[in-house]
Amino acid sequence: QYHALSLARHGRNVALLGYLRDRPHGDVLRSERIRLVPVSDLRALRVGPKVFQYVLKVIVQAIQLLYTMLKIEQPSYILLQNPPGLPGIAVAWAACLFWRSKLIIDWHNYGFTTMSLTHGRNHLLVRMAEWYEKLCGRLSDHNLCVTNAMKEDLWVNCNIRAVTLYDKPAAYFKETPLELQHPLFLKIAKDHEPFRPRTESASWSAQRSAFTEVDEKSGDVIKLRGRPALLISSTSWT
Template identity: 35%
Template structure:
């Protein structure tokens, strides 16, 4: 019975979506030569936490294009985005709080309603609030309702659609509902159908390109565009300068004597606190590390600074607080933080080691946070049990992989117990930092948009 209701609700929301989109738009296509270098960028998420799409905008503007970014404005975008005269932001109205839920049954009920609300908001932003452009660059996922709204908008406005594939929408939905759920199957059909409306595709890995070519059977050009760090991520090579910055952070207040004596290692992890990043892996590894460090004084104290926002944050903070109260983290201190763009870049450059918990729902996407860490010259340990991992990290050269809390513990003990090994990885990460976003973007996306 529930499965039937889900299918009916999904079909109804799709039908209403099409009905809404067939309403006429305010703006008609233009032949103005200036519009040939104009691009709309659609992010159905927080613009400030969508670094790749911000980098797209800055690169387009740098090459003489005009950019309109459409997305949620929940946190501050990159300062250059807000100050650039050729970049404007059209904020999407947030959905009502009561439509957001982690309850599986309520998700089934509220999901279609949330989609319809997003359809109306997207249609207003794309067809009424912003003028027509030559290109529409869409971040995917989320796929629903982004791909449908974008496809029909581009058809009516004679705009060329480009999809930037960060992952697959159906694989993320499968984390919540399970891979055999009828709604997941419908999501697969939806994504494979509407993506064929695009004139071209960008994707984050070669492995993803293979899936799009083989499983999605796309005929339009598919161009791998690997993530690279932006210019504000730079290594800090002087250890003294790194310590001086760390001492300014309130998160280091309780451990500054250890920092000054050299018996502290700073570990950084950026997380969205979602199911595809199992934060319990890091907690378990730090718990076991503390136990070993008590028995082995040669192992330094760890300060773990965790940045980011997300739905599971409070749940994990309660777990951490309970363990701290029980005295389980004698040689580990955990702090959470939300930093400015510049301070986050300096934190990465000043830390001892970065940790990525991204597990990849599809197996062919890659975490942007690791790219940023390499840009700052920070070595990385990360969850490596997915196909695309070797496209980003060279094992033992600029980072190391793990597949369990025990393996992560082994990496921490190995690197924090041997300064030479850690220094060797840092040297590899600093070498990797020379590969920059503009070097990757100009010949691929710049050429596609006719800007380079």
């Protein structure tokens, strides 16, 4: 969604393909340059062994996605986020051949490594997915990634040249006010001891967390003196 918004703000018309499991961001819905193209979310096809079910689902998804891509207005570029790339990369490449467009892959991770967390590194499906991803990934015209480590790995292990574009939050991401931080910390403190103040009292849950407290005189929420550092490692902003 954020890529679509950025492109739209720079004067590009965007057809945004994706599942409508959740309501898109309001700015996406209000943009005159962004057209939503919903893709049906296929449920598991419970016919035969699991491997057969997975292969069948990929084939059906490929046909569905290609049909959807060929219905949109001819694009100059197709920007695909990976993962998921199976069957997206191959389908997007085929659509680019049809439209004579350029394929850009935004590499956030490898799909086969994510799959290996469930099936194991040596599972047949994982090895097939790795072969597919490394082969089809080379068919792109341009490649983006969010870290230099990913850029180097793409080149060393996949022979794919990429450009590093660091993630950054959208403009509407702002620091959370203390008045909202405080009740959140108190809520988390009920289940996680590090969020509780070091010196607990009978009323700690109502007035103080490990990071914030309510000033007794003014009633305002303030940062607690001697509070510990809180380090948050986010998922991708995009």
